[in-house]
Amino acid sequence: xxxxxxxxxxxxxxxxxxxxxxxxxxxxxxxxxxxxxxxxxxxxxxxxxxxxxxxxxxxxxxxxxxxxxxxxxxxxxxxxxxxxxxxxxxxxxxxxxxxxxxxxxxxxxxxxxxxxxxxxxxxxxxxxxxxxxxxxxxxxxxxxxxxxxxxxxxxxxxxxxxxxxxxxxxxxxxxxxxxxxxxxxxxxxxxxxxxxxxxx
Amino acid sequence: xxxxxxxxxxxxxxxxxxxxxxxxxxxxxxxxxxxxxxxxxxxxxxxxxxxxxxxxxxxxxxxxxxxxxxxxxxxxxxxxxxxxxxxxxxxxxxxxxxxxxxxxxxxxxxxxxxxxxxxxxxxxxxxxxxxxxxxxxxxxxxxxxxxxxxxxxxxxxxxxxxxxxxxxxxxxxxxxxxxxxxxxxxxxxxxxxxxxxxxx
Ligand SMILES: [Zn+2]
Ligand SMILES: [Zn+2]
Numbered sequence: 407x408x409x410x411x412x413x414x415x416x417x418x419x420x421x422x423x424x425x426x427x428x429x430x431x432x433x434x435x436x437x438x439x440x441x442x443x444x445x446x447x448x449x450x451x452x453x454x455x456x457x458x459x460x461x462x463x464x465x466x467x468x469x470x471x472x473x474x475x476x477x478x479x480x481x482x483x484x485x486x487x488x489x490x491x492x493x494x495x496x497x498x499x500x501x502x503x504x505x506x507x508x509x510x511x512x513x514x515x516x517x518x519x520x521x522x523x524x525x526x527x528x529x530x531x532x533x534x535x536x537x538x539x540x541x542x543x544x545x546x547x548x549x550x551x552x553x554x555x556x557x558x559x560x561x562x563x564x565x566x567x568x569x570x571x572x573x574x575x576x577x578x579x580x581x582x583x584x585x586x587x588x589x590x591x592x593x594x595x596x597x598x599x600x601x602x603x604x605x606x
Numbered sequence: 607x608x609x610x611x612x613x614x615x616x617x618x619x620x621x622x623x624x625x626x627x628x629x630x631x632x633x634x635x636x637x638x639x640x641x642x643x644x645x646x647x648x649x650x651x652x653x654x655x656x657x658x659x660x661x662x663x664x665x666x667x668x669x670x671x672x673x674x675x676x677x678x679x680x681x682x683x684x685x686x687x688x689x690x691x692x693x694x695x696x697x698x699x700x701x702x703x704x705x706x707x708x709x710x711x712x713x714x715x716x717x718x719x720x721x722x723x724x725x726x727x728x729x730x731x732x733x734x735x736x737x738x739x740x741x742x743x744x745x746x747x748x749x750x751x752x753x754x755x756x757x758x759x760x761x762x763x764x765x766x767x768x769x770x771x772x773x774x775x776x777x778x779x780x781x782x783x784x785x786x787x788x789x790x791x792x793x794x795x796x797x798x799x800x801x802x803x804x805x806x
Binding site: 408409410411413415418419420423424425430432433434435437438442445447448452453455456459460469470475476493494498514 | 608609610611612613615616618619620622623624625630632633634635636637638639640642643645646647648649650651652653654655656657659660669670671672675676693694695698714787
């Protein structure tokens with residue numbers, strides 16, 4: 407015997423969430439059905455709406471449902487500094503640290519030849535187009551301090567040599583092998599101020 | 607700066623899931639948007655459909671979208687034995703153990719005067735109506751071995767005295783203070799075979 411078809415299907419579909427296995431999915435499904443159908447309805451609506459409306463900012467590739475994302479739109483951000491990160495969570499982590507006022511470029515991943523992820527997949531063409539505009543004077547590479555993140559940073563630094571920008575890599579404080587989004591704000595601020603020039 | 611409104615709303619709505627705090631909700635939202643929009647769409651559809659269609663079996667109160675749930679409908683189940691549990695997860699845990707072939711009655715909770723949950727809220731009237739039919743000869747109380755679960759078992763045992771049934775409480779193996787749904791099948795089978803008569 408099993409749960410009824412619709413409950414089984416709900417349990418199954420909850421497994422798309424990261425870190426959710428069969429047991430957790432079952433607990434979540436029953437919780438929604440038994441305890442919080444209104445919350446479940448709101449969840450379904452939010453997921454549907456976000457999937458339909460949220461896309462990428464044409465300038466920085468960050469996730470947004472707006473024409474241009476809030477950061478690219480803001481005149482209070484320093485357009486001469488561009489920080490390259492792997493994901494929207496990294497943008498959020500850096501924003502939370504409060505120590506950065508430039509703009510971002512979100513790769514939405516990192517180079518990973520083994521998974522078939524090349525420069526085009528992480529928006530290197532768009533990044534170069536942005537650099538070619540000439541407004542960016544400093545490029546800060548804040549990809550994760552993992553093997554792939556380092557390789558991606560070096561690839562970008564190499565490309566940046568064709569443009570009139572100072573390229574730096576965030577440094578101190580971010581633990582090696584760690585994920586940027588799990589680092590506290592103070593450490594991130596420190597990493598920004600301790601950045602080293604990569605091309606000279 | 608924050609995520610855009612729709613992303614913030616998605617993160618917020620994911621917090622209805624049990625065990626999901628702000629950080630996990632953020633990770634889940636970005637995962638759905640970046641990596642698995644198709645899975646997210648299926649999730650939204652499944653939640654919506656389940657919330658709309660799934661209700662309670664009129665006989666045993668278990669969750670089902672069918673007229674009568676699979677277990678109440680099955681002629682292969684022993685209608686003379688009725689097992690009282692707190693939740694659909696408990697039915698599932700007992701079914702997985704494979705040692706039980708009777709039917710169930712799902713309280714959908716336990717007595718909890720402090721939370722205003724009384725006999726009507728856990729379907730005691732429906733349970734008595736079922737016992738009054740006379741088909742049930744043995745009533746097995748498999749509520750959780752917690753303070754509330756024990757109190758609920760004693761309350762049901764007291765009510766059952768008016769009917770011609772042997773009332774037993776599952777015993778050996780279920781760790782005290784533990785939750786039934788997290789107990790392995792072998793332990794549950796053992797608990798069933800070691801049940802003790804409560805009224806004599
Ligand atoms: Zn943008
Ligand atoms: Zn039923």
